[in-house]
Amino acid sequence: MKANTSFFHFFRFPILFLFICGVVGITGCTTPGSSIEVKQAPAESLARYKILAVDVTSKDPDFSPGYVVLLSNSLVDDLRKSGRFEKVYDAPYTSERDANLKLSVLVEFSVFDNVKSIESSVTLTDAAGGKTIATALINAHSESAFLGGQMTNAINQLSDRIVDFATQR
Amino acid sequence: MKIKISRLTILGFSALFFIGCVSPRSYNFWGIGGLYPINPGMNYGYFDRYRTIDTLSPELKWHDVKKPNQTYDVGIWETPYRSIDDIKKKAGQADTSWGIFIYQTNNIPTNYFQLPISLKPDTYYNWSVRVREGNKVSRWSSFSQDVDYASVIIAHNDTPFGFKTPTQ
Numbered sequence: 001m002k003a004n005t006s007f008f009h010f011f012r013f014p015i016l017f018l019f020i021c022g023v024v025g026i027t028g029c030t031t032p033g034s035s036i037e038v039k040q041a042p043a044e045s046l047a048r049y050k051i052l053a054v055d056v057t058s059k060d061p062d063f064s065p066g067y068v069v070l071l072s073n074s075l076v077d078d079l080r081k082s083g084r085f086e087k088v089y090d091a092p093y094t095s096e097r098d099a100n101l102k103l104s105v106l107v108e109f110s111v112f113d114n115v116k117s118i119e120s121s122v123t124l125t126d127a128a129g130g131k132t133i134a135t136a137l138i139n140a141h142s143e144s145a146f147l148g149g150q151m152t153n154a155i156n157q158l159s160d161r162i163v164d165f166a167t168q169r
Numbered sequence: 170m171k172i173k174i175s176r177l178t179i180l181g182f183s184a185l186f187f188i189g190c191v192s193p194r195s196y197n198f199w200g201i202g203g204l205y206p207i208n209p210g211m212n213y214g215y216f217d218r219y220r221t222i223d224t225l226s227p228e229l230k231w232h233d234v235k236k237p238n239q240t241y242d243v244g245i246w247e248t249p250y251r252s253i254d255d256i257k258k259k260a261g262q263a264d265t266s267w268g269i270f271i272y273q274t275n276n277i278p279t280n281y282f283q284l285p286i287s288l289k290p291d292t293y294y295n296w297s298v299r300v301r302e303g304n305k306v307s308r309w310s311s312f313s314q315d316v317d318y319a320s321v322i323i324a325h326n327d328t329p330f331g332f333k334t335p336t337q
Contacts, residue, residue: 001246001267001297001309003327005260060249061266062259109249113261 030115032153034140034161042124042134046101047169052079053091053099053127058107063118067151071105074159084167102127103166116151117141118158122165136165204298204310205232209332215316215325216256219333225287227332231298231310233280239302243282244309245272246329250293260325267295267329275301290337295329
C-alpha cells in the first residue's frame, strides 16, 4: 500500500513560483556524499578474519527488494575488489557457511525526494561466537538534479563507506 | 509589453511564502464511503498526525458504514518512522509505503476491534479498515490531507490512519 503526494496551485502566483525556482536553483547544488558515526569500534585487529558473509535487509518498504539486491551486489563486488578478504559472499543467496565474519547492513530509513538518501545501521559480527565486533550508523545521499538525483548514486556512496568500515584492520 | 514588478510586491510575496512555511494549515478529507477513525483519532497536521496512545494493545474504532450483510477487515502496518523529523523527510516523496504489513484480521461484525497482539513501544503504526461482503472487499480506507503553505497546497493522498505507541 502506498500513500501519494501531489502538488498543485503552483501556478496561481507566477512570481512566487519564480521566487521558489530561484531559491531552489541557488541552494539545490548538492553532490553525492556519505557520513559515518561509529558506535562501537573494534577492540582488536580484524586482520584474522578472512571470509566475509554479507547480509543486507531493509525495514523501510520504500527501499524495495530491488534496491536491497543492488546494494548487496555493490557491497560484495567492492569488498572482493578490495582484496582484504580471501572470500566474500552474499549470505542469503548461498549455501556456504564458512564465513568467520558477518557484515549486516540494515536500511533503517530512505527518502525518495529530489535528493535520494539512505540511513543504515551496520554491524560486524564474529560469525563463530556471535559477538558484536563493531557497529556504525552510515548515511548516504545522491546529488540533487532538475529531475531528481539517482538512488543508485546514493547506493554507491553507501557501499563505498561500508567497505571502508568493513576493511579496517 | 513591459511588466513592472515593484520591490514591495516581491517582498510581500516572499513574506507570505515564509509566513506560510511557519504556520501551514491542514485539512483532512475522509474517503472510501465515509470510513474514518474514531479511536485512536488523528491530528489535523500532516507531520504530527500520529497521536500517541497509552497502550500497546489498543482498541481500534471507526465510523460504522457497513450494511447488515457486510463485515470489516482490519490491517496494521509498521512504519519506518522514528520521529516527526522522519515524517517531514518523506513528506515530499511522490509515493510513500504504508510500512511493513504486520497484522490482519477479517470478518469483524462490529465497528471496533480489540487488538489481540502487543505492539512494539515507541513505534509509529498505520492502520486501515475495509468492508467485506463474502469474498468481495473494498479498498483499504484512507484519507487525503491537504497542507496549505500560503499559496502552495500540497495534497497527501491515500494516507492511512495511524497512531504512535507509548514509550515503555
